[in-house]
Amino acid sequence: MPVISAKRMQDRADSILRAAKTVFSEKGYEGSSIADIARAADVSDGLVYRYFRNKRDLLYHVLRVFYERILVDLERSVMAETTFEAQLRELIRRHLSVFVADTDLCRLFISEVRVASDYHGSAIQELNRAYTSVLIKIVDQAVAAGTVRGDINPRLLRDIIFGAIEHRAWRFVNSRGALDVEETTDELTALLTRGLLAPPARRRAGARAG
Amino acid sequence: MPVISAKRMQDRADSILRAAKTVFSEKGYEGSSIADIARAADVSDGLVYRYFRNKRDLLYHVLRVFYERILVDLERSVMAETTFEAQLRELIRRHLSVFVADTDLCRLFISEVRVASDYHGSAIQELNRAYTSVLIKIVDQAVAAGTVRGDINPRLLRDIIFGAIEHRAWRFVNSRGALDVEETTDELTALLTRGLLAPPARRRAGARAG
Amino acid sequence: MPVISAKRMQDRADSILRAAKTVFSEKGYEGSSIADIARAADVSDGLVYRYFRNKRDLLYHVLRVFYERILVDLERSVMAETTFEAQLRELIRRHLSVFVADTDLCRLFISEVRVASDYHGSAIQELNRAYTSVLIKIVDQAVAAGTVRGDINPRLLRDIIFGAIEHRAWRFVNSRGALDVEETTDELTALLTRGLLAPPARRRAGARAG
Amino acid sequence: MPVISAKRMQDRADSILRAAKTVFSEKGYEGSSIADIARAADVSDGLVYRYFRNKRDLLYHVLRVFYERILVDLERSVMAETTFEAQLRELIRRHLSVFVADTDLCRLFISEVRVASDYHGSAIQELNRAYTSVLIKIVDQAVAAGTVRGDINPRLLRDIIFGAIEHRAWRFVNSRGALDVEETTDELTALLTRGLLAPPARRRAGARAG
DNA sequence: AATGAATGAGGCTTCATTCAT
DNA sequence: GATGAATGAAGCCTCATTCAT
Structure with a gap:
């Protein structure tokens, strides 16, 4: 029994991914910070790490x-x-x-x-x-x-x-x-x-x- | 009268440039630090800034x-x-x-x-x-x-x-x-x-x- | 009437305690995370806090x-x-x-x-x-x-x-x-x-x- | 030609060491942060790393x-x-x-x-x-x-x-x-x-x- | 009762740049 | 001219704890 629906989780992940896409695209990989991405996804910094192993992993996704x-x-x-x-x-x-x-x-x-x-x-x-x-x-x-x-x-x-x-x-x-x-x-x-x-x-x- | 000769200045600049070329080549731009370059040029960190405006300027040169x-x-x-x-x-x-x-x-x-x-x-x-x-x-x-x-x-x-x-x-x-x-x-x-x-x-x- | 039996509660607590013993022993107190312990006990992170006040309390138990x-x-x-x-x-x-x-x-x-x-x-x-x-x-x-x-x-x-x-x-x-x-x-x-x-x-x- | 006198440097190192001694003693190793120590030594966080390789090194000193x-x-x-x-x-x-x-x-x-x-x-x-x-x-x-x-x-x-x-x-x-x-x-x-x-x-x- | 997603503070460390010496 | 000590802002990541479900 997931605490939130699978759909909600997928949305979160998508939202982070979309944010990452935007931020990485605009500022480059090194120029982007996890905080930037989290903010763009309207999510806490820590949550990014629940869905993606690390910054690099996020880029690859x-x-x-x-x-x-x-x-x-x-x-x-x-x-x-x-x-x-x-x-x-x-x-x-x-x-x-x-x-x-x-x-x-x-x-x-x-x-x-x-x-x-x-x-x-x-x-x-x-x-x-x-x-x-x-x-x-x-x-x-x-x-x-x-x-x-x-x-x-x-x-x-x-x-x-x-x-x-x-x-x-x-x-x-x-x-x-x-x-x-x-x-x-x-x-x-x-x-x-x-x-x-x-x-x-x-x-x-x-x-x-x- | 400059305290050091123009030639010496040119040598210094060349030496820094050569060092920067090597270090940037080996470690990439973000991966290189001014300290790395200064060390490779056998020069102090601060001196780099006398010859080049900043790290980016150095790259361009x-x-x-x-x-x-x-x-x-x-x-x-x-x-x-x-x-x-x-x-x-x-x-x-x-x-x-x-x-x-x-x-x-x-x-x-x-x-x-x-x-x-x-x-x-x-x-x-x-x-x-x-x-x-x-x-x-x-x-x-x-x-x-x-x-x-x-x-x-x-x-x-x-x-x-x-x-x-x-x-x-x-x-x-x-x-x-x-x-x-x-x-x-x-x-x-x-x-x-x-x-x-x-x-x-x-x-x-x-x-x-x- | 409790939703789960007292015995089951005791089992849960024991299971968490056993897991904590193992994890603390292996990784030390600071080196262990609640998530580590919960995973070892096959229990959710949150449940640990139902049985123990906090990480320190768990150590004392x-x-x-x-x-x-x-x-x-x-x-x-x-x-x-x-x-x-x-x-x-x-x-x-x-x-x-x-x-x-x-x-x-x-x-x-x-x-x-x-x-x-x-x-x-x-x-x-x-x-x-x-x-x-x-x-x-x-x-x-x-x-x-x-x-x-x-x-x-x-x-x-x-x-x-x-x-x-x-x-x-x-x-x-x-x-x-x-x-x-x-x-x-x-x-x-x-x-x-x-x-x-x-x-x-x-x-x-x-x-x-x- | 050092920028500051050797004595001044020694003083700095001593001051950081003294601060570390105090802070570590009071709060334990894990409980102490570099920021705590830097503050106690009246020094910037970064300076600690000029004198000591890392937190552990500081403890050993x-x-x-x-x-x-x-x-x-x-x-x-x-x-x-x-x-x-x-x-x-x-x-x-x-x-x-x-x-x-x-x-x-x-x-x-x-x-x-x-x-x-x-x-x-x-x-x-x-x-x-x-x-x-x-x-x-x-x-x-x-x-x-x-x-x-x-x-x-x-x-x-x-x-x-x-x-x-x-x-x-x-x-x-x-x-x-x-x-x-x-x-x-x-x-x-x-x-x-x-x-x-x-x-x-x-x-x-x-x-x-x- | 149980879950585990979510938070957010905080930790260590690096480094471009400045400036007193 | 030259030095390198000093700064301090970020950065990535972890994790105890909470709370909606």
């Missing part, structure tokens, strides 16, 4: 919830597309959207977790792996189908795409500018699929004549 | 020196190449090398500075801009020369390249694996120039016949 | 039970001996055995209670008095019988004996060595009854002659 | 100073006596005096340190050993000289004497009664040297005739 949210439907919606290019475009669009919608959490992840010594091999890394594995999968399929060149290293490609998006989104976000998700998606997809180089001269023959 | 170092010759050595692809390859190689050689400083930059609210518009950002502008320049030239497709957005390309390298290098660095600079340079250059997609079928016809 | 246990039969078994020396030996043996068997409780008593400001005049002190009074009694009888010198101060003797045993046992206990109860009993009894000094020379002369 | 003080001249003054009995008496007197004069420190030692897991093998234990070794020495000499019975175990005797005194003094101290050092010294010395038992009857015959 925040990021776990985040990852679980962005993972939902990712694979399904990407695989719903039929061509490699459409799949790639969908993945890029979704990932850009995450950055636009959850900039602060992305920053948190980048600046506090990926850097951390305990990241390698952690549950968070596992979620990250699950997230990026969707890309690996579509590239493998496309290589098998002959759509994508066989000398492509899927893991390098993964780093290119996620690194590029992260960088791109970050810049916009921090310069407080707006990122046009659709346009960026198109440009990035085009660049990746077709490459930088102009087509061979014979196809441009007409242009040369002009 | 460390990164400034770092940037100035990696900027040296960058433009010259890239422009020394004659084709766009060679220029791109050179830029990628150099940037990958920076990550490999100065992992800790890169981490410092990524986790402590780019995140900071005072980064936008700062002197550090200016250096970053100077660093990345080399890429913009070679792309603009290549577009003008018709080597690179005219619909390429040079700023997007910049984010792709630097984002990709950062991501790639970071992964290797944190998984304690070795990053093969030459191989990664080749793969990344190839991917960016030629794109992901396999050439049109008619070009493969010959191969198929073989 | 633990020690009370301890004292009551070691008091049982003490007087009877000591008085069953017929000579003073045998009575003294029995008392020493039993007290040494308590230290060996219940080291942790003894430590608890020494370090947490005897020191406490509320000890003087407390129920625990009363039990301690009852315990040590057995010694006073046999000494008084032996003095009356002429077996023990009349100038002996029984209270000083009491402190000597209990202090000596405590000291001796403590040393062994903390150095993780084994204390030989029988040997220590013999030596201590001999020393106390016969004193330190060698017999006068003239008595040794005869011995030497014999 | 307090006890070290104490031991060094009571060790001074102990051996010299005991060995100045010529007979075993006089030496023993001197040792007992001095030790009783320590308890009377420094009750609180004795309590501190007994309740906080001897109990501690880090006592065994510590510097404090070494000081304790030095202190008690004086007794071992005079007993060994007396045994060699034939004054003390050869079957006496000097280490057992040490525990008897120090245990007895500790117990005796403790009781008085805590009952706020006054301990008569001279009287207790005499009684304890007599008891230990001559033993409890009345002399054989034939020797009392003469006394009876007297």
